[in-house]
Amino acid sequence: MRLELTLRPTRGRYKIPINYNYPLSSVFYRIFSYGSPEFATWLHDNGFINQKGKPLKLFNFSRIFFSNYKIDGNCILASGQIKIVFSSPLGDSIIPAFINGILNTRTITIANNEIGAKFKIHNVIKIDPPTFLRDMKYLALNPIISSIVKENESGKKIIHFLRPEEPELTFQLKKNLLEKYLLIYKEKYNELIHLKLDRDYIDKVGGFSKITKLITIKEGEKTETKVKGFICPVEISASQKMQKIVYDCGLGERNSMGFGMVDLIRTKQSSP
CATH class of the missing domain: 3.30.70.1890 (Alpha-Beta Plaits)
Known part of the structure; x- marks a missing residue:
């Protein structure tokens, strides 16, 4: 809602x-x-x-x-x-x-x-919510963030914010949606889910660097940190219930910090 x-x-x-x-x-x-x-x-x-x-x-x-x-x-x-x-x-x-x-x-x-x-x-x-279909295209209303924990050269674990060109990004975004789906509906999602960035848009604006955003959290404070995300149209094929998760919760992480909200661009012709 x-x-x-x-x-x-x-x-x-x-x-x-x-x-x-x-x-x-x-x-x-x-x-x-x-x-x-x-x-x-x-x-x-x-x-x-x-x-x-x-x-x-x-x-x-x-x-x-x-x-x-x-x-x-x-x-x-x-x-x-x-x-x-x-x-x-x-x-x-x-x-x-x-x-x-x-x-x-x-x-x-x-x-x-x-x-x-x-x-x-x-x-x-x-x-009023849109009509949720299996195939939908969304516009990001703020940066979408996804991260993993990895080790740096010294063996220290750090948070790595995934860039839009990294193959693991879509996997992590889908994984995040599955976790939200299970938490909200109290059941596992057993259907296919496909997610891809709009490469035509990325090429049109000048490449991946043009859609990447760096945001400062707690600016000016001792605990100041920076997070990295991207703004780009995203196409998703999934069930109506999963599309509602995308719309209501947002994509990726840190949604309660104002990241990952999307809005409908258009719907393709598809059966519900």
């Missing part, structure tokens, strides 16, 4: 950090806390545990859609209202908790340690 939030700034012109994923994720946890502090703490510290013991938050959000903006170094200078899409497959728990939080939220602040802006929630509407 998806909700579209319209926020209005408290000032005519404002400035927010260009690396706003972490600040915006913090905003959503704060909204949860306004509705239920206990639920917000549990979701942040624990979440939904899959069979491998890995916690998943099972919510996602889009990039910010600005009315007017320009990039100025590490800042976004903007004016006018903004829109953000919030999504979760759990319409009986996360969505109600989020809505309850919104009802108790007066203003929100999107900021890091140096710059930021305050907004008032002007409107929230439910977005």
Whole structure:
């Protein structure tokens, strides 16, 4: 289920950090806390545990859609209202908790340690879902992230963010979807699933380097880290239930940090 939030700034012109994923994720946890502090703490510290013991938050959000903006170094200078899409497959728990939080939220602040802006929630509407077919093509609304743990030259284990040209990327993206499917539906996915990046798009924009994005998390803090992802149309062939997972949860990792949200581009002619 998806909700579209319209926020209005408290000032005519404002400035927010260009690396706003972490600040915006913090905003959503704060909204949860306004509705239920206990639920917000549990979701942040624990979440939904899959069979491998890995916690998943099972919510996602889009990039910010600005009315007017320009990039100025590490800042976004903007004016006018903004829109953000919030999504979760759990319409009986996360969505109600989020809505309850919104009802108790007066203003929100999107900021890091140096710059930021305050907004008032002007409107929230439910977005009608698309018709899910076996073959669908999606546009990434923010970077898609997938990683593996590997050893470097000194034998130390490190997180390696998969580049879009690496063959293992699609395997890991499918593996992630299977884990989400099992956690949400409480059953294994036993059908075929095919996933591929739009190579025509990649060639058109100038190659893999043009779709690769580097994002800073907790910018300016001692725990600052960088993650690498990509933005590219993705074609997926899978069951309707799996397509709903893609739409509601997002692709790849760190969805609750605002990564991997997709929207429908078009559907091919196919039987449901």
